[in-house]
Every structure is written in structure tokens, then in C-alpha cells.
Amino acid sequence: xxxxxxxxxxxxxxxxxxxxxxxxxxxxxxxxxxxxxxxxxxxxxxxxxxxxxxxxxxxxxxxxxxxxxxxxxxxxxxxxxxxxxxxxxxxxxxxxxxxxxxxxxxxxxxxxxxxxxxxxxxxxxxxxxxxxxxxxxxxxxxxxxxxxxxxxxxxxxxxxxxxxxxxxxxxxxxxxxxxxxxxxxxxxxxxxxxxxxxxxxxxxxxxxxxxxxxxxxxxxxxxxxxxxxxxxxxxxxxxxxxxxxx
Amino acid sequence: xxxxxxxxxxxxxxxxxxxxxxxxxxxxxxxxxxxxxxxxxxxxxxxxxxxxxxxxxxxxxxxxxxxxxxxxxxxxxxxxxxxxxxxxxxxxxxxxxxxxxxxxxxxxxxxxxxxxxxxxxxxxxxxxxxxxxxxxxxxxxxxxxxxxxxxxxxxxxxxxxxxxxxxxxxxxxxxxxxxxxxxxxxxxxxxxxxxxxxxxxxxxxxxxxxxxxxxxxxxxxxx
Numbered sequence: 001x002x003x004x005x006x007x008x009x010x011x012x013x014x015x016x017x018x019x020x021x022x023x024x025x026x027x028x029x030x031x032x033x034x035x036x037x038x039x040x041x042x043x044x045x046x047x048x049x050x051x052x053x054x055x056x057x058x059x060x061x062x063x064x065x066x067x068x069x070x071x072x073x074x075x076x077x078x079x080x081x082x083x084x085x086x087x088x089x090x091x092x093x094x095x096x097x098x099x100x101x102x103x104x105x106x107x108x109x110x111x112x113x114x115x116x117x118x119x120x121x122x123x124x125x126x127x128x129x130x131x132x133x134x135x136x137x138x139x140x141x142x143x144x145x146x147x148x149x150x151x152x153x154x155x156x157x158x159x160x161x162x163x164x165x166x167x168x169x170x171x172x173x174x175x176x177x178x179x180x181x182x183x184x185x186x187x188x189x190x191x192x193x194x195x196x197x198x199x200x201x202x203x204x205x206x207x208x209x210x211x212x213x214x215x216x217x218x219x220x221x222x223x224x225x226x227x228x229x230x231x232x233x234x235x236x237x238x239x240x241x242x243x244x245x246x
Numbered sequence: 247x248x249x250x251x252x253x254x255x256x257x258x259x260x261x262x263x264x265x266x267x268x269x270x271x272x273x274x275x276x277x278x279x280x281x282x283x284x285x286x287x288x289x290x291x292x293x294x295x296x297x298x299x300x301x302x303x304x305x306x307x308x309x310x311x312x313x314x315x316x317x318x319x320x321x322x323x324x325x326x327x328x329x330x331x332x333x334x335x336x337x338x339x340x341x342x343x344x345x346x347x348x349x350x351x352x353x354x355x356x357x358x359x360x361x362x363x364x365x366x367x368x369x370x371x372x373x374x375x376x377x378x379x380x381x382x383x384x385x386x387x388x389x390x391x392x393x394x395x396x397x398x399x400x401x402x403x404x405x406x407x408x409x410x411x412x413x414x415x416x417x418x419x420x421x422x423x424x425x426x427x428x429x430x431x432x433x434x435x436x437x438x439x440x441x442x443x444x445x446x447x448x449x450x451x452x453x454x455x456x457x458x459x460x461x462x463x464x465x466x467x468x469x
Contacts, residue, residue, distance in 0.1 A: 082460070137414040145397060148407050157464045158397045162411060165393055165457055169415050172446075176418035180425070 009086035011228045012237040022221040029214030036207030044201045056114035061205055062212040063107035067135060069213065070100030074142070075167030078160035088224065090156035091231070093163055094146045095223040099216055101139035108132055127178040134173055138166045152231055253339060257346035264315075265350070271312035272354035278304035279362040290367035297366035298427025301376055302383075302420055304362070305355050309387040310409045312351035316343070316392060317399040317462060326399070326466050336462070337455035344388050344455070352384035368431065375430030382443040383423035389454035390415055396461030419446060 007013045040058040047054035074093050081089035111129065112122040123129065142159045149155035197205070232238050261268050282300045283293055293300075320326050329339055356377060363376050394411040398404025422439045429436040 134414045134417055137410075141411040141414065144407055144410050148398070148401060148404070154464060154467055157467075158461070161393070161457065161460055161464060162397060166415065168453075169418070172418045173414070176421045176442075180421050 006084075006086075009084065009088050011087060011232045011235070014088050015225055015228060015237075015241070018221045018225050022218045022225075025214045025217040025221070029211050029218060032207050032211035033215065036204045036211055039200070039204035040208060044204055045198060047201075050118060053114065053117050056110055057201075058205060058208050060107060060110040060114055062209040063103045063110060064132065065209050066212055066216055067100060067104035067107050067132065070096050070103060070216065071135065071138070071163070071167065071170065074100065074163045078163040078167075081156060081160040082164070085157075087153075087228070087231070090153060090160065091224045091227045092220065093156055093159050094142070095227055096220050097139050097142045097146070097159070097163075098223070099219050101136060101143065103212075103216070104132060104136045104139055108136065127174075127180065130180075131170075131174045131177045134177070135170065138170070141166070249334065250342070253334075254342055254346065257343055258349075261346060261350040267315060268312075268350040269354070271308040271351040272358050274311050275304040275308035275355045275358060276362065278307055279366065283366070294367040294369065294431060297363050297368040298376060298379075298424040298431065300366060301359050301363055301380070301427065302424040305359070305380060305384060305423075306387065306413065306416055306420060308355050309352065309384060309391060310412060311405070312347070312388075313391040313395040313408055313412070314405050315351075316347055316388075316395040318395075318404075321399040321462075321465065326462050330463060330466060336459035340392060340458045340462070341389075341451070341455040344385075344392050344458075348385050348388045352388055355384060356380045363427075368427070372427075372430040372433075375436050376427045378440055379423040379426035379436075379443060382440060382447050383419045386419050386443070386446050386450045387416060389450040389458075390419075392454060392458035393461050396458045396465055398465070399462060400465040419443070422446070 008017065036058075040055060044055070046052055074096050077089040077092040077096070080086055081093060108129070111132070115124070116122050142162055145162055146152075146155045146159050149158055229238055229241070279300055282296065286292065286296075317326065329336060359376055359380050360373060363373050364370065368376065391408070391412050394408045394415075395404075397411065398408050401407070422442045426436040426439040426443070429439065
């Protein structure tokens with residue numbers, strides 16, 4: 001198990017493995033996306049209070065979920081990168097940060113578009129909105145730090161430390177901001193015993209969240225493959241891959 | 247113990263010799279406090295309402311500007327490498343470094359906050375709320391800032407990047423620190439915010455030097 005784990009951390013083993021894994025994530029991801037979208041846009045009933053407008057939730061919640069999930073996964077990868085110096089974990093941090101920042105921006109923008117008709121304002125200084133905005137800046141910080149350091153392995157380790165410090169800080173930021181001001185609706189999904197949502201809405205929402213997570217996995221694996229090829233462009237295994245044309 | 251004395255003396259001398267540089271941070275603090283009345287309505291009720299926000303915006307900016315002096319030169323001179331090679335525990339060294347840095351850049355801000363909050367018409371009997379908040383909050387800013395300053399220490403110009411990295415992490419300190427002043431302005435008790443700030447300070451004292459040491463180690467690996 002440990003041997004396998006360590007081997008996976010090196011480029012030549014990870015590269016083909018990631019290629020297969022990307023497909024394993026992509027196919028169910030796309031199927032779930034199609035089924036979830038059909039359920040969300042055609043089958044799910046209209047909300048008695050928000051009308052058709054509530055359907056923004058099917059984009060908003062997966063994006064918001066991924067913005068947090070990606071940052072958490074970056075922190076886990078950061079621990080692996082700092083302790084074992086695994087190249088794959090180092091590559092993951094920056095390669096996940098770009099889609100992560102995208103999902104955070106998507107969550108903010110869809111939230112604003114949803115907030116305008118429902119709350120009457122694009123932006124309110126509410127706890128969750130504000131902490132999501134701060135999260136976006138944390139992603140930007142990681143990306144800027146990576147850009148600023150020439151040596152990419154050193155950059156990855158610096159980003160790892162920053163992501164870790166940020167991850168310790170995120171709950172503190174969240175609770176401090178919550179304590180400061182809150183207006184956002186309470187959780188509707190996580191209350192599994194008695195969800196405050198109809199199952200015809202809840203199931204597509206869960207499907208779409210899972211689909212986005214799987215597709216994020218595909219994107220990040222493809223990006224990591226490219227990163228590893230570039231970083232190890234002088235090594236023999238890369239030359240062999242390029243020459244064989246696969 | 248003697249090594250500790252030498253370290254503290256070296257740091258104090260270093261800052262004292264360049265006390266003009268160290269004064270820049272408090273001066274920026276004052277200037278930012280003056281920008282707001284000029285840019286807004288200089289009426290007492292408006293200024294007093296926003297005094298905690300203005301004071302804390304000034305303190306954050308001053309602290310971020312001051313961070314440049316923390317490790318940049320030490321890195322260029324090879325002090326960081328020497329310290330990493332020595333038998334000294336790096337987190338302890340960095341803690342004392344941050345302490346001296348705070349004495350020269352943070353403490354003046356706390357002291358200047360008194361006349362500045364009065365200049366912004368903040369009620370005189372409530373000024374201690376702002377001062378206590380700054381007294382507990384500014385060391386957290388310096389200790390946390392050490393992490394960002396450490397990460398960017400090896401770069402030619404990292405000042406702007408440091409502020410981008412650090413400002414999101416400063417949010418809790420800002421909320422509780424300025425929250426003290428806001429509560430005091432409204433005549434509410436503010437001990438809760440002070441306790442939370444003290445919590446952050448304790449956490450920063452015990453965790454931030456380790457993270458700063460790791461950051462400096464990563465930054466020194468390149469050359």
C-alpha cells in the first residue's frame with residue numbers, strides 16, 4: 001500500500017494512471033450532469049415562493065460546494081506536499097487553485113444573479129457572501145504566489161504553506177464574519193433527517209453536485225498531466241511519451 | 247539565555263539604527279487617518295461612527311507596509327541561512343524578531359491611535375476600547391504577517407504580493423478589533439471582542455512563528 005502510494009507520487013507512474021482516472025471521472029460525471037440537468041430544469045417542480053427563479057440553486061450550490069471542497073483538498077495536498085515532498089501533490093495545489101477560483105467566482109456571480117430578484121440586491125454584506133469573497137482572494141493569493149516564484153517546485157511548496165495557513169484561517173474567518181453579520185438562508189440540504197426541500201429538487205441537486213465534483217476531478221487530472229509533462233520535460237519518460245505520440 | 251540576550255540586543259540595535267525607516271509605518275497610519283475626513287464629510291457624528299474602521303484600515307496598511315523590514319534584508323545578507331544552520335530553534339528566534347518589530351512599528355501605532363481617534367471625534371471616554379483592541383490586535387498582525395513576509399522574502403519586490411496574501415487572513419482581527427470600537431461607540435460592552443482578540447493572539451503566538459520558520463526555509467531553498 002505504502003509502496004504503491006509512493007510510486008504514484010512520481011511522474012512516470014502517475015501520468016498514465018491520471019489519464020485513465022480522468023476518463024473514469026469524466027464518463028459518470030457527464031452522464032450525471034445530463035441526468036441531473038434534465039431533472040433540475042424539466043422535472044423539478046416550481047418553488048411556491050421563488051417561482052422559476054429558484055432553479056439558480058442547481059448551479060449555485062454545486063459551485064459553492066466545490067469552492068470549499070477544492071480549498072480543503074488543496075490543504076490536504078499541501079500537507080502531503082510539505083511532509084513527503086510528493087511532486088504530484090505539489091502539482092495538485094496550483095492546478096486545483098485555478099478551477100477552484102473559477103468555482104468560487106461562479107458561486108458569487110450566480111449568487112448575485114439570484115439575490116437580485118429574491119433579496120432585491122445584487123450584493124449584501126452578509127456573512128456567507130463575504131466569506132466566499134474572502135475565499136476568492138485566498139485563491140488569488142495562491143495563484144499570485146505561484147506566478148511570482150520562478151522555481152516551480154519552490155513555488156508549489158510556498159503555495160502549500162499558504163494554502164495550509166489559509167485553511168486554518170478559513171473557519172476563523174467564517175465564524176468571525178458570521179458573528180459580524182448574517183442574512184443568508186439557513187442550510188437546506190445538510191439536514192438529512194428532514195430536508196426542507198422536495199426530493200424532486202433535492203435529488204437533481206445532489207446529482208449535479210456530484211457531477212461537478214467528478215468533472216472537476218477530470219479537469220484537474222488533465223491539468224496535472226500537462227504540468228508534470230512540462231516540469232519534467234528534460235527527463236526520459238517524457239521524451240518517450242512524446243516520441244511514441246500518445 | 248545569553249544567546250537570547252544577544253539576539254534581542256541585535257534586533258533592538260538594528261531597529262534603533264534605522265529608526266527613521268521604522269517610523270514610516272506609524273506615519274502612514276496617521277496619513278490614512280487624515281485621508282478619510284478629507285475624502286468624506288468631516289462632521290463629528292459621521293467621523294465618530296467610522297473612526298474604528300478608519301483607525302483599523304490605517305493600522306492594517308501600516309502593518310503591511312512595515313512587514314517589508316521584517317526579513318527582506320536579513321534574507322539578502324544571509325542572516326536567515328545562518329540562523330537556519332545554527333542550533334537555535336528558528337520559531338523562537340522569529341518570535342523575538344516579531345516582538346521587536348512590533349515594538350518599533352506596532353506600538354507607535356497604538357500610541358498614535360489615541361490622538362487620531364480623538365481627531366476623528368471618537369468619544370473620549372470610549373477611546374480605550376480602540377486602544378485595547380489595537381494592543382491585542384497589532385501583535386497578531388505582525389505575527390501572521392511574518393508568514394507572508396517569509397514567503398516573499400527571497401523576491402526582489404514582494405511588498406504588493408505580501409499585502410495580497412495577508413489582507414484576507416487579517417479579516418478576523420479586523421472584525422473583532424474594529425468591533426470593539428463600534429460596540430464602545432454605541433455604549434455596548436466590548437469585553438467579548440477583547441477576549442476573542444486575546445484568543446487570536448494566543449493562537450498566533452504559538453502557531454505563527456512555526457509557519458514563518460517554514461516559510462523562510464522554503465524561501466531560502468532557491469539560491
